[in-house]
Amino acid sequence: MKLSLRAALAGVAAAGVALGVAEVIAVFTGPLSSPLLAVGGVVVDNVPAPVKDAGIAVFGTHDKTALITGTVILLGLYAALLGVIALRSRPVALGGVVLFGAVGVTAAATRHDAGFSAVVPSIIATVVAAVALHYLVTLAVAGEESGSRDLETVPATARKRVTADPITREDSRRRFLFVVGGAAAVAAVGGVGGRFLTSRRAVTAARAAVVLPLPSQAAPAVPAGVQVQGAVPYVTSNADFYRIDTALYPPQIDPSTWELRIHGMVRNPITITWEQLLQRPMVQRYVTLACVSNEVGDDLIGNALWLGTSIKDLLDEAEPLPGADQVVQRSSDGWTCGSPTEVLRDGRDALLAIGMNGQPLPVAHGFPVRMVVPGLYGYVSACKWITEIELTRFSDFDAYWVPRGWSALGPIKTQSRIDTPRDGAKRSAGPVTVAGVAWAQHRGIEKVEVQVDGGPWAQATLASAVSSDTWVQWSYQWQATSGDHTVQVRATDKDGQTQTSTPAPPAPDGATGWHSVQVTVG
Numbered sequence: 001m002k003l004s005l006r007a008a009l010a011g012v013a014a015a016g017v018a019l020g021v022a023e024v025i026a027v028f029t030g031p032l033s034s035p036l037l038a039v040g041g042v043v044v045d046n047v048p049a050p051v052k053d054a055g056i057a058v059f060g061t062h063d064k065t066a067l068i069t070g071t072v073i074l075l076g077l078y079a080a081l082l083g084v085i086a087l088r089s090r091p092v093a094l095g096g097v098v099l100f101g102a103v104g105v106t107a108a109a110t111r112h113d114a115g116f117s118a119v120v121p122s123i124i125a126t127v128v129a130a131v132a133l134h135y136l137v138t139l140a141v142a143g144e145e146s147g148s149r150d151l152e153t154v155p156a157t158a159r160k161r162v163t164a165d166p167i168t169r170e171d172s173r174r175r176f177l178f179v180v181g182g183a184a185a186v187a188a189v190g191g192v193g194g195r196f197l198t199s200r201r202a203v204t205a206a207r208a209a210v211v212l213p214l215p216s217q218a219a220p221a222v223p224a225g226v227q228v229q230g231a232v233p234y235v236t237s238n239a240d241f242y243r244i245d246t247a248l249y250p251p252q253i254d255p256s257t258w259e260l261r262i263h264g265m266v267r268n269p270i271t272i273t274w275e276q277l278l279q280r281p282m283v284q285r286y287v288t289l290a291c292v293s294n295e296v297g298d299d300l301i302g303n304a305l306w307l308g309t310s311i312k313d314l315l316d317e318a319e320p321l322p323g324a325d326q327v328v329q330r331s332s333d334g335w336t337c338g339s340p341t342e343v344l345r346d347g348r349d350a351l352l353a354i355g356m357n358g359q360p361l362p363v364a365h366g367f368p369v370r371m372v373v374p375g376l377y378g379y380v381s382a383c384k385w386i387t388e389i390e391l392t393r394f395s396d397f398d399a400y401w402v403p404r405g406w407s408a409l410g411p412i413k414t415q416s417r418i419d420t421p422r423d424g425a426k427r428s429a430g431p432v433t434v435a436g437v438a439w440a441q442h443r444g445i446e447k448v449e450v451q452v453d454g455g456p457w458a459q460a461t462l463a464s465a466v467s468s469d470t471w472v473q474w475s476y477q478w479q480a481t482s483g484d485h486t487v488q489v490r491a492t493d494k495d496g497q498t499q500t501s502t503p504a505p506p507a508p509d510g511a512t513g514w515h516s517v518q519v520t521v522g
């Protein structure tokens with residue numbers, strides 16, 4: 001193996017050991033103090049405009065994995081480079097390590113609510129990386145030079161180990177690979193073990209201990225016939241519910257320490273604890289949440305049975321001052337969203353929710369407390385892990401997604417989707433069931449129409465729904481003839497607005513256009 005290759009390997013191994021050690025320390029200092037997650041978090045919050053314009057209103061699960069993988073790959077390349085640089089100049093390479101350490105420290109220190117201990121993993125990782133890099137590169141060089149005469153360049157410590165007589169170049173190279181292997185093992189055990197221990201410190205047990213109160217107002221019964229064959233389930237299970245947020249690791253909040261502060265432009269600032277929240281009247285409602293990033297035809301939407309207390313009542317007690325037109329919700333990780341005050345007070349079932357489909361909120365969906373507001377996209381209303389509500393003005397505060405190019409106001413647009421047949425499906429000639437869902441939360445769906453090959457619009461049959469706050473399923477019997485066909489759908493809400501055919505991307509305030517599928521009929 002060439003010397004430069006071994007040096008690069010030494011660099012990568014040193015970085016690996018450092019990150020492995022950092023993951024273990026982060027078990028004690030908190031998941032977001034892990035340099036990898038801290039740097040990843042900074043990247044999430046500073047996604048460049050081109051990516052933003054591609055239409056992500058935040059990271060889904062795949063984006064997170066891709067982001068961490070990308071960060072690890074970049075770091076690996078950087079570490080390899082430092083290894084090669086260390087061959088020529090140790091001080092320059094050390095400078096490179098310190099530079100990267102500084103990035104980690106800065107990232108960890110600037111995360112929301114970061115305590116002093118947040119920088120500890122990055123600092124220790126920097127020291128470990130520096131020592132490991134020096135040691136491993138020295139070993140790599142020794143492998144090159146033992147057997148030759150020129151051992152003077154090898155520091156005494158390494159020389160002692162590698163010059164034990166009789167030493168061959170082969171021996172010290174084998175030793176180098178052995179040590180690198182050991183470093184890789186430390187990295188892997190530290191990384192996997194650290195993550196495992198972190199997950200053990202999660203709030204799983206606290207969540208399991210929660211006993212949800214009974215609602216004083218139960219949800220309306222689900223009428224017969226909400227479900228149409230071929231459409232997704234009317235109620236989305238917690239496991240299947242889409243997840244969107246900026247959190248690389250979901251905040252772990254023990255309900256016993258949870259508090260919600262309602263402050264800002266209010267006459268009566270309020271702080272309530274978890275115990276006090278449980279004492280409040282609870283209502284149970286089916287509400288369909290939707291993400292503004294949903295492309296036409298996609299599935300960033302789900303319907304669940306939420307248990308929560310009226311946010312309107314809480315706001316009434318706090319008494320917003322005149323002019324406080326925005327209710328800013330802040331999550332424990334610093335994420336914010338803003339809803340119009342009048343929307344939260346107009347009598348709709350805007351909830352401070354603690355239960356989802358009969359369970360305490362799953363941690364990924366906001367445990368212990370989140371907001372659910374019928375009719376507003378999630379990015380302007382559905383704050384998970386909520387710890388603060390601040391009454392303010394839209395003109396005074398921009399919530400998280402607003403400076404990133406999204407609209408401050410996000411009422412859900414009327415939309416419809418074909419779930420069956422799938423795009424590209426094949427069917428036999430004769431009757432074919434076309435079915436799907438349509439939504440216009442809080443306004444309600446008036447009618448859904450289906451069109452084949454640009455012909456006349458035919459009215460679909462609407463299934464029943466619990467309320468106008470949920471999606472509704474629809475179906476249409478199509479007499480399919482052989483050939484290739486395009487099937488489109490459009491919905492009209494109870495305000496009389498029909499979906500526009502004009503396609504628009506999700507940014508800045510929700511995609512528009514008609515969902516269409518191609519079907520081959522044989």
Ligand SMILES: Nc1nc2c(c(=O)[nH]1)N[C@H]1C(S)=C(S)[C@@H](COP(=O)(O)O)O[C@H]1N2
Pocket residue numbers: 057058241242243244245246247289290291292331332335364365366377378379382383384385
């Ligand atoms: N704390 C926090 N809450 C958040 C977000 C976030 O990034 N952080 N994303 C919002 C967005 S964009 C959506 S669409 C909904 C999604 O809720 P879900 O993941 O439970 O489906 O959460 C909202 N609440």
Ligand SMILES: [Mo]
Pocket residue numbers: 057058244290291292293377378379
């Ligand atoms: Mo979203």
